[in-house]
Amino acid sequence: MALKLHDTLSRAERLLQPLEGQTLKLYCCGPTVYGPAHIGNFRTFVLQDVFRRVIEQGGLATLHVRNLTDVDDKTIRDSLKAGQPLADFTRGWTDKFHADCAALNLLPPHFEPGAVAHIPHQIRMIETLIARGHAYAAADGSVYFKVTSFPAYGRLSHLDERELKPAAAATDSDEYGKDSVADFALWKSRKPEDGPNFWSSPWGEGRPGWHLECSAMALEYLGEDFDVHSGGVDLVFPHHENEIAQSCCATHGHFARHWFHIAHLMVDGGKMSKSLGNLYTLDDLARRGYTAAETRYVLINGHYRAPLNFTFHSLDASRQALQKLARNEQALRTAAGGTSAPAAPGPFAAAWALLEDDLNVPGALGEVFATLNRLKPAGLPAEEAAAALAGLHFLLAALGLQLPELREEGTEAAPAEILALAEQRWQAKQARDWATADTLRKSLEEAGWLVKDGKDGWQLTRWA
RNA sequence: GGCGAGGUAGCAAAGUGGUAAUGCACUGGUCUGCAAAACCGGAAUGCGCGGGUUCGAUUCCCGCCCUCGCCUCCA
Numbered sequence: 450m451a452l453k454l455h456d457t458l459s460r461a462e463r464l465l466q467p468l469e470g471q472t473l474k475l476y477c478c479g480p481t482v483y484g485p486a487h488i489g490n491f492r493t494f495v496l497q498d499v500f501r502r503v504i505e506q507g508g509l510a511t512l513h514v515r516n517l518t519d520v521d522d523k524t525i526r527d528s529l530k531a532g533q534p535l536a537d538f539t540r541g542w543t544d545k546f547h548a549d550c551a552a553l554n555l556l557p558p559h560f561e562p563g564a565v566a567h568i569p570h571q572i573r574m575i576e577t578l579i580a581r582g583h584a585y586a587a588a589d590g591s592v593y594f595k596v597t598s599f600p601a602y603g604r605l606s607h608l609d610e611r612e613l614k615p616a617a618a619a620t621d622s623d624e625y626g627k628d629s630v631a632d633f634a635l636w637k638s639r640k641p642e643d644g645p646n647f648w649s650s651p652w653g654e655g656r657p658g659w660h661l662e663c664s665a666m667a668l669e670y671l672g673e674d675f676d677v678h679s680g681g682v683d684l685v686f687p688h689h690e691n692e693i694a695q696s697c698c699a700t701h702g703h704f705a706r707h708w709f710h711i712a713h714l715m716v717d718g719g720k721m722s723k724s725l726g727n728l729y730t731l732d733d734l735a736r737r738g739y740t741a742a743e744t745r746y747v748l749i750n751g752h753y754r755a756p757l758n759f760t761f762h763s764l765d766a767s768r769q770a771l772q773k774l775a776r777n778e779q780a781l782r783t784a785a786g787g788t789s790a791p792a793a794p795g796p797f798a799a800a801w802a803l804l805e806d807d808l809n810v811p812g813a814l815g816e817v818f819a820t821l822n823r824l825k826p827a828g829l830p831a832e833e834a835a836a837a838l839a840g841l842h843f844l845l846a847a848l849g850l851q852l853p854e855l856r857e858e859g860t861e862a863a864p865a866e867i868l869a870l871a872e873q874r875w876q877a878k879q880a881r882d883w884a885t886a887d888t889l890r891k892s893l894e895e896a897g898w899l900v901k902d903g904k905d906g907w908q909l910t911r912w913a
Numbered sequence: 914g915g916c917g918a919g920g921u922a923g924c925a926a927a928g929u930g931g932u933a934a935u936g937c938a939c940u941g942g943u944c945u946g947c948a949a950a951a952c953c954g955g956a957a958u959g960c961g962c963g964g965g966u967u968c969g970a971u972u973c974c975c976g977c978c979c980u981c982g983c984c985u986c987c988a
Contacts, residue, residue: 457917478988486988493988521986611916611984633985659986681988682918688986712918713982720981750936751926755919756981763925766937773936776951803927812927815935822935827952883946890948901950910950 452503452805454677455754457685457708458605462807465504467676468706472510474675475501476667476705478684479561481518482542483527485730486549488744489714489721492757493681495748496711496808498555498849500679503804506847514670515558517543520565520646521659529644536565549731552741554849560670564662568648571657571665574699575635575650583698587626590638590653596631599694605708606686633691634658660691664699667692673702679709711753718758734764742851743767749810749848768853773818775852778841780826784834788842795840796820796833804847817844863909867898874900875907 452465467473477497480486486494494515501511518524519539528538543563550557564571575592578584583598596602603609639647639654647654667675673696680689689708696704713720716727734744746767751757782788794801800816803809824837845852863871874889890900893909901908 460917480988481986490988518986523986606983607916608984631985682982683987684983685917686983686985691985711988713988715981718980746936747925755926758925760924762937766925768937770936809927811925811936812934815927818935878946881946887947894949899949902945902948908950 452507453807454500454707454709455807457710463707465676465707467509468674471508472512473504473677474512474671475514475677475679476663476671476675477513477515477558477678478663478680478688479515479517480546481521481523482539482546483524484542485545485732487721487728487730488734488748488759489728490681491549491553491731491744492714492748493679493711494550494555495553495745495849496753496810497679497709498553499749499804499810499847500677500709500808501556502847502849503808506843507805511559512671513556513558514560514562514666516663516666517546517561517563518659518662519543519563520656525643525646528646529642535646539563539565549741552731553745554742554851556849562666562670564657564666567662567665567669568657570669571661572636572650574661574665574668574695577699578635578695581698583694584635585628586636586652587638589626590636590655591626591634592636592652593627593632594635594691594694594698596629596633596694599698601697602694603690605690605693608686608690633660633687635661635695660688661695663688664692664695664704667704668696668700673700673704675705677707677709678705679711682710682712685710712756714748714759715756716759721759729759737761739764739768740853742853743771746771746850750814751811753808753810770814770818771850771853772855774821774841774845774850775855777821777826778838778845778852779855781829781834781838781841784826784829784831785838786831787835789835789839791839791842791846793840794843795836796824797837797840797844800844801847804844810848813844813848817841862911863898867893867896867909870896871898871900871907871909878902 453462454465455461456463465473475497477494480490501513504511517539520535524535524539528535531538575584578594579586579592582595584592584594586592635658636650636652637655637658638652639656643656647656667678678689678692693704696702715721716729719725721728731741731744735741743764747759747763748757750767797817797820800813800820803812803816826834826837829837870889870893874886874893877885877889893900897911899910901910
């Protein structure tokens with residue numbers, strides 16, 4: 450195992466080695482469950498999944514924690530709007546999230562804690578922070594973290610090199626009582642708009658602040674020190690900066706050793722937003738006929754540190770690419786006379802090396818194709834084909850790519866009238882009545898079936 | 914305005930101090946009555962702009978332009 454990964458904090462590529470033993474501890478900021486996640490959210494989760502798969506293929510174990518934010522402004526607001534108890538509301542969207550994750554072939558985290566279930570942990574952490582002089586309760590019962598009490602604040606996002614936009618310092622009317630505008634909430638006192646969603650604490654009724662949940666859960670499941678913390682780039686500031694401050698001040702640990710941030714997905718060259726109508730969910734794409742596997746391919750086929758431009762053309766390209774991989778895989782299987790366990794990259798060593806070099810997925814995919822093109826699977830001797838097949842499976846497993854069914858079958862599934870049309874066309878063709886044959890072929894195409902002529906007969910393929 | 918990430922063929926996207934992967938699209942051939950699919954080939958002549966360093970820069974340095982993100986609860 451020799452994965453080099455860029456670290457946001459040190460701004461350098463660093464070799465990843467578990468702090469303890471052979472298990473790499475990974476914390477990922479999860480979704481806020483108040484609606485369906487969009488493909489931009491999933492870019493982050495899919496890349497984290499590839500990361501985990503590469504680590505595991507490389508021979509290490511992982512301990513993967515990804516939280517669910519099931520209490521915050523949006524979940525509360527929308528559950529009240531829906532007239533549902535918060536827990537029921539977020540459970541529904543959590544189920545949807547899990548279904549989407551499964552469709553995208555994401556490995557489930559080992560722990561997936563929710564914020565609501567860990568409120569005591571968060572309260573305990575706040576008590577520690579207050580006791581150590583890093584936090585204070587305001588008059589209204591909210592508790593804030595005192596940013597000036599942590600000199601290292603801002604290291605991750607290089608705050609010291611930045612000049613905050615004057616407007617950004619505008620006070621939030623909800624958060625009066627803060628000593629400094631930079632201080633952030635650990636506990637938010639109960640407000641009328643929270644409805645029935647409040648919990649009791651030493652500071653009165655209220656609910657936990659968003660940043661704290663990740664610190665508390667990371668501590669609970671991974672300990673004071675762990676290997677990698679990951680999320681979308683937009684979380685660098687303030688979320689991750691705040692997590693570092695809370696965790697380092699509440700424990701004696703160093704918190705995460707390595708920060709892994711994934712760049713955003715763009716659509717048609719611009720940002721994704723509801724108002725532009727270019728914010729897609731997995732279901733939106735499914736309605737247009739694209740599979741989750743095709744979506745996954747699109748999402749991983751760009752380096753994680755660079756913005757990736759999503760287009761429907763790239764989805765079409767992914768479909769073709771996956772078909773090509775499937776054909777090659779089948780050719781290798783035929784040549785090898787069976788499958789074998791994916792134990793090593795074999796002839797795909799160059800592709801694997803690219804994955805180990807800062808998770809260069811597009812480079813690795815390019816290398817997979819280049820290797821296949823060189824190998825010419827159909828003509829390989831059985832032994833070489835078997836090694837290549839195992840290697841291909843090794844790479845596909847690391848990327849989490851599931852190959853589609855080859856588009857060969859279909860004739861059996863065709864309805865009787867389609868079969869009749871096809872047979873009629875074949876007869877016309879035998880009679881060298883090309884005009885009739887072509888007309889019938891066109892009708893079949895309009896009905897959604899492509900005709901493929903063989904030597905002694907025809908085949909149908911579902912087309913639309 | 915500050916900080917960060919980017920600008921590579923029609924689209925997407927790797928990579929490199931010395932003739933620029935890969936996928937899609939395009940195109941020639943095989944096959945076919947013609948196609949489709951598949952297979953075997955091919956072309957692109959493309960590294961944002963201007964300087965500098967260098968024998969040589971897309972790659973390093975400087976300046977500029979453009980895009981995207983963050984700038985206090987957006988993956």
